[in-house]
Amino acid sequence: MIFLRDQFQNYFSVHKAMPSFNIDSFEIFQAVEMAVRETNLPCLVQLSQNEDKFIEAEKLFLLVKKAQLNNLPIYLNMDHCHDLTRMTSLVRLGFDMVHFDGSSLDYQENLDTATSFIKNLKNLNPNIVVEVEFNKINLIENGVNPDSYTKPEQALEFITKTNADLLAVSIGNMHGVNTHTPEQINLDLFTQIATSLPNHFFTLHGGSGIPLEQIKSAINLGIVKININTDLRLAFKKSLLSSINSSDSEKIYDYFSPAIDEVKKIAIEKLINFSN
Numbered sequence: 001m002i003f004l005r006d007q008f009q010n011y012f013s014v015h016k017a018m019p020s021f022n023i024d025s026f027e028i029f030q031a032v033e034m035a036v037r038e039t040n041l042p043c044l045v046q047l048s049q050n051e052d053k054f055i056e057a058e059k060l061f062l063l064v065k066k067a068q069l070n071n072l073p074i075y076l077n078m079d080h081c082h083d084l085t086r087m088t089s090l091v092r093l094g095f096d097m098v099h100f101d102g103s104s105l106d107y108q109e110n111l112d113t114a115t116s117f118i119k120n121l122k123n124l125n126p127n128i129v130v131e132v133e134f135n136k137i138n139l140i141e142n143g144v145n146p147d148s149y150t151k152p153e154q155a156l157e158f159i160t161k162t163n164a165d166l167l168a169v170s171i172g173n174m175h176g177v178n179t180h181t182p183e184q185i186n187l188d189l190f191t192q193i194a195t196s197l198p199n200h201f202f203t204l205h206g207g208s209g210i211p212l213e214q215i216k217s218a219i220n221l222g223i224v225k226i227n228i229n230t231d232l233r234l235a236f237k238k239s240l241l242s243s244i245n246s247s248d249s250e251k252i253y254d255y256f257s258p259a260i261d262e263v264k265k266i267a268i269e270k271l272i273n274f275s276n
Helices: 004-013 026-039 049-055 057-069 084-093 107-124 152-162 187-196 212-221 230-246 252-274
Strands: 018-022 043-047 074-081 097-101 129-133 166-169 201-204 223-228
Touching: 004 018, 004 129, 004 223, 018 026, 018 074, 018 252, 026 043, 026 057, 026 074, 026 230, 026 252, 043 049, 043 057, 043 097, 049 057, 049 074, 057 074, 057 084, 074 084, 074 129, 084 097, 084 107, 097 107, 107 129, 107 152, 129 152, 152 166, 152 187, 166 187, 187 201, 187 212, 201 212, 212 223, 212 252, 223 230, 223 252, 230 252
Parallel strands: 018 043, 018 223, 043 074, 074 097, 097 129, 129 166, 166 201, 201 223
Antiparallel strands: none
8 A cells, every 4th residue: 555645646636635534433434444445445534632532543553454454545644633742652653644733832832843743753754644733723613713714824834844744724614514504615715825835735624514516626726635524423323313213122233333334325425526
């Protein structure tokens, strides 16, 4: 299997993006693994710090390695992490990518920390892919905040000085899904950011609630990784509730198997839509 950076480069050159699915249970991973097996399209799986506490990154690592031995193009990322020690240990373990989220820090402190940290990681593993973030990407319940949008001049400085591989942009994307009104990302702003950093990779967080036509436009401008979490959780929850309310079975798999199938459908949809 080729290195993740090369996979990103291949996708960037033909205007495609890889979905990056958050994994917070074995069942969600099963669904994603099945989707990749059916489509033979590459993706990332990832966990946040809270998901790491719940299922442990080391366990997910073993599942991914087993999938890779079966020739499935699944890569592994640590998402929205603030703990430098934890990320370093996961790079040593064999993670393909880590996301250092320093957006809660002062800009200069974030810049200095990311610069030093990435230099150390690249010395540890030259093939490691590192994502950075300096603008807070809001939760859906907090609404749009243009003050937190990524400034092109800061994006240029941050990427140039840190030598990061990907930048998580804040352009109106939010974590979560607004079930009433689709999110609208600022493609004009992203065009300015991408123009200031030609041939550079970007990540779109909060991909679950963004209309596909806007996602396609963002991919054409340089997005190579799109984070998907809430769509998977909503599909799983809806199916699980339906099964529980309609069955008296005591067998766990009678409830989880339909939910896995529903999540798999979402994963297949994202894999195909982002690469066509």
